[in-house]
Amino acid sequence: MFVKRTLPMLVAFGVGFAFALQYYLPFSFSEDALSATSKWYSIIASFALLLGIVSVIQSHARKIQTQSVGWGYSLVLFFAFASMVMMGAFSAGNAETPPGVKGPIYGTSYGWLYNNAMIPLQTTMFATLAFYVASAAFRAFRAKTFGAFLLLFFAVVMLFGKASLGVTLWDESIGTIHASLQLDRIIEWLMGTLNMSARRAILIGVALGMIATSLKIIFGIERTYLGGKGE
Amino acid sequence: MAGWALWLMAATLQQAEPPKELEAFDARNDDGESIALWWAKMPYEADGVEYVIFASFTEGGPTLEAARLGSKKGYASDRKIPWWAGSRSPNHHYLEVDTDALAAALVDLEWPEARAVKDEIAALEGSLSHTTGEKEKVEAELAELEKIKPPSAVADEIATLKERLRWLDAHRPIWTERKRELDEKLQTRIDSLSDGVLYYQVAVVQGTQELTRSGWVSAAESDNLFNFNRIHSFGLAIVFCAIIVAFIQVGKRRELFLRKIPGLAAVDEAIGRAVEMGKPVYFLPGRHDINEINTIAAVTILGEVAKKCAQLGAQLKVPHTYVLVYAVSQEITKQAYTEAGRPDAYRDDINFFITEDQFAYTAAVDGMFVREKPAAIIYMGYFYAESLILAETGAGIGAIQVAGTDADHQLPFFVTACDYTLIGEELYAAGAYLSKDPTLVGTLRGQDVGKLFVMAGVAGMTFLSFWFTVFGYTSAIKFVLDLVTPY
Numbered sequence: 001m002f003v004k005r006t007l008p009m010l011v012a013f014g015v016g017f018a019f020a021l022q023y024y025l026p027f028s029f030s031e032d033a034l035s036a037t038s039k040w041y042s043i044i045a046s047f048a049l050l051l052g053i054v055s056v057i058q059s060h061a062r063k064i065q066t067q068s069v070g071w072g073y074s075l076v077l078f079f080a081f082a083s084m085v086m087m088g089a090f091s092a093g094n095a096e097t098p099p100g101v102k103g104p105i106y107g108t109s110y111g112w113l114y115n116n117a118m119i120p121l122q123t124t125m126f127a128t129l130a131f132y133v134a135s136a137a138f139r140a141f142r143a144k145t146f147g148a149f150l151l152l153f154f155a156v157v158m159l160f161g162k163a164s165l166g167v168t169l170w171d172e173s174i175g176t177i178h179a180s181l182q183l184d185r186i187i188e189w190l191m192g193t194l195n196m197s198a199r200r201a202i203l204i205g206v207a208l209g210m211i212a213t214s215l216k217i218i219f220g221i222e223r224t225y226l227g228g229k230g231e
Numbered sequence: 232m233a234g235w236a237l238w239l240m241a242a243t244l245q246q247a248e249p250p251k252e253l254e255a256f257d258a259r260n261d262d263g264e265s266i267a268l269w270w271a272k273m274p275y276e277a278d279g280v281e282y283v284i285f286a287s288f289t290e291g292g293p294t295l296e297a298a299r300l301g302s303k304k305g306y307a308s309d310r311k312i313p314w315w316a317g318s319r320s321p322n323h324h325y326l327e328v329d330t331d332a333l334a335a336a337l338v339d340l341e342w343p344e345a346r347a348v349k350d351e352i353a354a355l356e357g358s359l360s361h362t363t364g365e366k367e368k369v370e371a372e373l374a375e376l377e378k379i380k381p382p383s384a385v386a387d388e389i390a391t392l393k394e395r396l397r398w399l400d401a402h403r404p405i406w407t408e409r410k411r412e413l414d415e416k417l418q419t420r421i422d423s424l425s426d427g428v429l430y431y432q433v434a435v436v437q438g439t440q441e442l443t444r445s446g447w448v449s450a451a452e453s454d455n456l457f458n459f460n461r462i463h464s465f466g467l468a469i470v471f472c473a474i475i476v477a478f479i480q481v482g483k484r485r486e487l488f489l490r491k492i493p494g495l496a497a498v499d500e501a502i503g504r505a506v507e508m509g510k511p512v513y514f515l516p517g518r519h520d521i522n523e524i525n526t527i528a529a530v531t532i533l534g535e536v537a538k539k540c541a542q543l544g545a546q547l548k549v550p551h552t553y554v555l556v557y558a559v560s561q562e563i564t565k566q567a568y569t570e571a572g573r574p575d576a577y578r579d580d581i582n583f584f585i586t587e588d589q590f591a592y593t594a595a596v597d598g599m600f601v602r603e604k605p606a607a608i609i610y611m612g613y614f615y616a617e618s619l620i621l622a623e624t625g626a627g628i629g630a631i632q633v634a635g636t637d638a639d640h641q642l643p644f645f646v647t648a649c650d651y652t653l654i655g656e657e658l659y660a661a662g663a664y665l666s667k668d669p670t671l672v673g674t675l676r677g678q679d680v681g682k683l684f685v686m687a688g689v690a691g692m693t694f695l696s697f698w699f700t701v702f703g704y705t706s707a708i709k710f711v712l713d714l715v716t717p718y
Contacts, residue, residue: 024465026262027454041522045555052554055584062580070602092374125590129616132623139626140647199639202655204685206637209659210524211468212678215475217527221670224534224563224662225527 009220016218056081087113154190161187247275247442250282250324250433255450258327260316263454265327269307270433270445272322276302283441284326285432286333288424290447293340294432297333300326302435313713316460330429330452334421337429342420348413355410359403366399427451460718474684475677482673489672494633494651495664498536501607501631502545510606511546512536515596515621517612517636518589521555525637529612530560531662532635536609537567539665541576549582550599552592557584593617597624610634610649611658614641622648635661656682688715 019037022030060074087110095111107115143149160166161183170183179185216222250270258265268284280302285294308321338345373392376385428451434444481487505512514536516529533549540547549564551557560582568577585595597620600608608625610618610632618634618641625632626648634645635653645652653661656678663671692711699707 020468024458024461025456026260026458027456028262028264029454031262045520048554048558051558052551052584055554055557055582056586059580059583070598073598092371094371121594122588122590125594125620126616129620132619136619136623136644136647202637202639202642205656205682206639206659208471208678208681208685209528209637209656211471212475212674212681213524213528213659215472216671216674219476221479221674222531222662224531225559226562 005223005226008226009223013218013220016214020214020218084110084113157183157186157190247435248273249443249445250435252323253433253445253448255431255448257450257453257455260312260455260458260460261327263452264329264331266330266429266431266450266452268324268326268328268431268433268448270324272306272324273302273435275435275442278303279437280442281436282324283434283436284328285434285444286328286337287430287432287447288334288337288341290430290449292430295333295337295340297328297431298326300324311718312460313463313716313718314710315462315713316718328431333429334425335417338417338421338424341424345417345420348417352410352413352417355406355413358406359410362399362403366396366403369395369399463714464717470684471681474680475674478677478680479670479673482669482671482676486669487672487676489664489675492653492657492660492664494635494653494657495661497631497633497651498609498665499539501609501633502536502539502543504631505545505606506543508606511548511603512540512607512609513596513600513605513630514547514549514609514611516549516551516556516560517610517614518552518592518617519613520553521559523613525613525658526553526556528659528662529635530556530563532609532611532658532665533560534563534567535662535665537564537581538571541568541571541573544573544576547581548599548605550592550596551582551584552587552589554584554587557582589615589617593620596621600624600628600630604628605630608632610636610645611653611661612636613638614645619644619648625649 015037019034022034056077060077062068063071063074087108091108091110093110094108095114096107137155141148141152141155143152160170167183175182213222217225250273252269252271254269255266256269257263258267270282278301282300282302282305283296284298284300286297287294305324305326306321307317307323307325308319310317310319310325312319339349369392373389373396376389376392379385382389428449430447430449432445432447435442478487502512514533516533517526519526521527521530537547539545547564549560551560561579564581565574565577568574585592599605600621601624605625605628608621608630610622611634614621614636615638618636618638622632622634622645632649633651633653634649635658636642636645637655637658639655642652642654660675660678663675692715695711696708699705699711
């Protein structure tokens with residue numbers, strides 16, 4: 001119980017308290033301690049990656065073994081995983097051909113696989129976001145209530161403001177009435193005043209929530225992260 | 232008229248007095264590597280007139296130019312400090328000098344060998360840096376040559392490269408040791424010359440002509456224990472901590488009212504629905520690592536969700552993007568099942584790691600959503616661009632979705648695509664709300680009182696700033712604004 005509960009709580013209290021104070025302590029030992037602990041975190045995280053690899057292999061091996069829905073994708077994963085590991089080892093982890101070494105101008109086989117398989121797949125996934133935005137907007141912008149109407153109205157104004165055709169049409173019509181009705185000024189006011197004030201309200205709440213959560217951890221009131229309260 | 236002014240300026244410069252009120256002292260609130268110089272504004276300050284700061288190891292010893300400042304620049308009023316941390320007089324100059332760099336330069340004047348030692352250190356640094364790159368290159372070339380069959384065709388080249396590697400491996404430790412010795416020798420000499428104290432003079436210069444020079448002042452830098460520029464934020468943190476601790480005590484003594492948060496009340500409903508439909512519940516703990524407080528809040532909620540899943544017999548699945556979060560979540564989930572009295576229902580595959588890559592993770596989780604059609608999906612923690620891709624897929628398969636995030640940019644996406652959304656601070660309240668633990672509920676009330684305190688502060692500052700502006704009290708506005716400005 002001491003090793004599993006009390007000791008981690010003491011460590012959390014000591015380290016949490018020390019590093020909360022660190023922000024106010026300018027001397028060199030305090031600065032050095034902060035940079036040293038950041039390095040420790042990176043070292044721990046890199047060792048922990050092995051744990052992740054074991055988890056990936058176990059969960060996909062189980063899917064293949066039980067032939068659960070989509071088990072074929074697990075085979076693809078093993079193939080892709082093995083290919084990247086082999087190519088990485090073969091290329092000594094270099095994506096680019098080292099200077100002075102004879103080799104293809106497009107880099108190592110590992111680099112080729114990364115640039116021609118991984119990056120296009122990532123880009124494709126990111127590109128689907130545009131379609132999801134369109135479908136979400138279609139659902140959200142229905143003027144069923146007054147609030148929803150306001151949302152729709154300002155969304156249309158913003159859409160106009162972000163498209164050059166919209167800016168031209170607006171500024172040549174409504175914008176001619178008065179300089180303050182130019183679309184860029186309206187957008188600036190919407191984003192800088194209305195939107196920013198709401199965001200700041202959220203962010204103040206978030207900051208207080210973060211402080212409260214940190215205090216709960218430092219004082220051992222919140223112990224879920226240790227695997228439960230331990231009563 | 233212009234001629235008269237020029238004549239007057241020339242006459243003033245001819246009789247230029249040395250800078251008055253000159254002082255040197257340790258620069259406050261820094262990490263102890265600088266000293267500050269302070270002197271009064273003088274009547275001859277004009278374009279083309281400069282202050283040159285000279286430094287020496289001893290009073291009257293050989294000097295070196297430490298800094299140069301236009302005479303109409305560097306006033307104390309330009310300092311970025313709050314009013315309580317030092318003077319911001321517009322009638323004085325203030326300049327900070329890095330003493331370590333200065334002492335390293337001054338040693339050349341007092342120790343004839345210094346230049347040679349520094350040159351050797353620079354050469355050794357160059358060699359070490361160059362050979363690091365060369366070693367990597369030689370190793371890569373060697374690896375390429377060793378692939379060639381038969382090896383005898385390139386035996387000579389391989390032998391040459393191996394010899395070069397051996398030479399590099401033999402010499403690098405020697406150079407490293409030599410550099411360490413020289414660094415130590417240089418530092419010992421600097422310490423013996425300065426004893427931490429350096430001497431300064433301020434000269435007034437126009438073009439190449441030195442008009443006057445002050446007497447000597449001296450100072451030594453020292454570590455500062457506390458950054459007084461930040462004492463206002465320290466005070467606020469103490470007040471806020473006191474409020475939280477006070478309400479924890481109140482929470483222990485009597486039951487505190489908690490307003491209903493529909494998003495959290497819906498968690499029970501979502502899990503119940505999943506049990507009825509015989510479909511899984513997905514919990515996504517965000518895309519930040521365990522060192523972020525929003526992830527800790529998310530895994531705290533996971534504990535409560537896991538407990539409810541265990542009690543109701545729902546199938547829980549938690550895909551992870553960071554290994555440390557995965558490891559912590561495994562412990563939390565196991566303990567939650569035990570606390571719910573269902574340790575038998577716990578499986579090791581509830582939590583599983585996918586990848587750290589953003590879109591690979593998104594694609595994998597989207598695929599699971601589409602194939603398994605979960606009845607409920609809970610998103611808690613920090614999310615990036617994947618928020619809408621995931622939430623729209625979840626909405627498309629008809630899952631009941633509850634999201635909670637402090638990522639303000641992603642909130643509109645979750646509000647649009649999810650059934651319930653916890654906005655900002657509600658994410659941090661969720662653990663306490665779900666557990667109903669009186670101590671944790673006390674912290675929530677403390678949080679609310681803290682927010683009230685901030686709101687009152689914002690309103691008060693706005694009111695004061697408005698009236699000070701109306702009545703033209705500019706220094707009073709600075710006084711008020713410093714109280715809320717981060718330094």
